[in-house]
Amino acid sequence: MKIEDLFSLSGKVAFVTGAAGGLGLIQAEGLAEARATVVLSDIKEEKLMNVKENLKKKGLRVDALKCDVTNEDEVKRAVEKVVSKYGHIDILVNNAGVTYASPTTEYSLRDWEKVLRVNLTGIFLCSREASKYMIKQRRGKIINISSVYGLMADISPELPYYTSKAGVIGLTRQLALELSPYNINVNAIAPGFFPTEMTKPFIEDLDALSCTLSKIPFKRVGMPDELKGTVIFLASRASDCITGQVIVVDGGWTIW
Ligand SMILES: NC(=O)c1ccc[n+]([C@@H]2O[C@H](COP(=O)([O-])OP(=O)(O)OC[C@H]3O[C@@H](n4cnc5c(N)ncnc54)[C@H](O)[C@@H]3O)[C@@H](O)[C@H]2O)c1
Numbered sequence: 001m002k003i004e005d006l007f008s009l010s011g012k013v014a015f016v017t018g019a020a021g022g023l024g025l026i027q028a029e030g031l032a033e034a035r036a037t038v039v040l041s042d043i044k045e046e047k048l049m050n051v052k053e054n055l056k057k058k059g060l061r062v063d064a065l066k067c068d069v070t071n072e073d074e075v076k077r078a079v080e081k082v083v084s085k086y087g088h089i090d091i092l093v094n095n096a097g098v099t100y101a102s103p104t105t106e107y108s109l110r111d112w113e114k115v116l117r118v119n120l121t122g123i124f125l126c127s128r129e130a131s132k133y134m135i136k137q138r139r140g141k142i143i144n145i146s147s148v149y150g151l152m153a154d155i156s157p158e159l160p161y162y163t164s165k166a167g168v169i170g171l172t173r174q175l176a177l178e179l180s181p182y183n184i185n186v187n188a189i190a191p192g193f194f195p196t197e198m199t200k201p202f203i204e205d206l207d208a209l210s211c212t213l214s215k216i217p218f219k220r221v222g223m224p225d226e227l228k229g230t231v232i233f234l235a236s237r238a239s240d241c242i243t244g245q246v247i248v249v250d251g252g253w254t255i256w
Contacts, residue, residue, distance in 0.1 A: 007236045009036035013086045014235065015079065016040055017069050017126055018096030020047040022196035023145065023227060027093055030228030031235060032060035036091060039082050041067040043096070069096045069122030079129040088137055091235045092130040094123040094168075095145045099161040099198065112160045119164035123171060127186075131179055140184040143234045144172050148192050148250045156202075165190075169246055176244030185243045187234050192250025194222040217252030 014031045018024040020042035032038040032055060040055075042048040045066040052064035063085075067078040082089050098118045100111050123144055134140025149158070150165030169188055176186035193212055195203055202208045203221075213219050230249050233239050248254055 001237070006238045007034060007232060009034040009091070009232070009235055012036040012090040012235070013082065013088055014038045014091035014093065015082050015089055015126075015130065016093040016095055017067065017122065018042055019064075020044045020051055022198060023191060023194055024093070024095040025051055026224045026227050027095060027231040028062070029055060029060065030225075030232050031091065031093070032062055033228070034232045034236070035061075036235070037061045037063070037086060039063045039065055039086075041065045041078055043068045069094075069126055070117045072125055075122075075125045075129050079126070079133070083133050089130050089133050090137075090139065091141045091143070092126060092134075093143045093145070093231065093235075094126050096122055097145060097147075097164075097198070099158050101156055101158050101201075103157045104159045107159060115158075115160035116164050116167075119161070120167045120171070123168060127171075127175060131175075131184060134184050135179070135182045138183050140179075140182075141235050141239075142175065142179075142184065142186040143231060144168050144186070144188040146172070146188045146190045146246060148190050148248065148254050150188075150190055151246070151248070151254055172246065173244045180243060185234070185239060187239070187242060187244065188246045189227070189230055189234070190246050190248045190250065190254075191227060192216065192222055192248070192253045194224075194227065215253060215256070216250070217255065220251060222249060222251065
């Protein structure tokens with residue numbers, strides 16, 4: 001097979017959650033640049049529609065659907081719409097995520113449950129719905145966005161975030177095993193430090209930024225293309241024999 005065919009997503013349909021900005025948008029753009037038809041989804045409808053128009057202007061094949069990953073009915077409807085419009089769903093990127101920083105002694109049950117609901121239950125719901133179709137197709141690629149904080153502890157007080165991201169890794173392994181008879185790959189990406197809305201407070205706080213960068217061997221944040229490359233790889237034929245794994249994209253942060 002030619003190298004360009006190995007990585008091409010031509011003819012594939014992808015559904016990306018939390019794609020109105022940040023890493024979701026970067027990954028959606030990357031998949032579309034690799035020739036997939038990409039359905040972007042997010043809870044923020046207006047931002048989502050603007051992003052879709054911008055990507056269309058770049059000549060990319062994209063669509064958009066409002067979807068709150070914690071809403072079971074919305075998730076079901078969104079996946080159904082993708083399949084009824086495009087005939088199949090080949091790639092699911094479970095990217096939507098939230099966090100709130102607060103010491104554990106002051107963490108409200110409401111916020112704890114919200115973080116777990118978006119970061120973990122959202123992945124369960126989207127994977128459940130998409131895999132129903134992927135099983136019939138006897139193919140599919142599910143890519144879950146974890147974090148280096150699913151692999152290690154750090155000083156920022158975000159207990160449910162670390163817990164949820166470790167949970168994503170466990171979910172990835174178990175779901176990979178369960179879906180393996182159907183030729184469905186389930187893998188996770190654990191990004192390190194990328195500039196987005198989520199990491200803005202750390203980037204604006206120069207002490208926090210230099211403390212984090214001092215722990216990253218490459219002494220820099222991640223670049224959009226570095227994440228695009230990883231998601232395209234996991235969505236493409238090049239990764240057909242990889243399942244249940246976590247690819248860490250962190251400039252070496254976790255190798256200490
Ligand atoms: N930025 C980083 O350095 C970094 C590092 C490791 C992991 N991550 C993970 O990458 C993913 C994206 O993070 P980001 O940095 O782009 O954050 P972000 O806050 O910039 O983007 C998150 C997106 O998810 C959407 N979202 C939130 N709740 C949702 C819901 N219930 N349903 C649908 N969409 C929802 C938001 O509207 C937003 O567009 C998250 O899972 C995050 O944990 C980010």
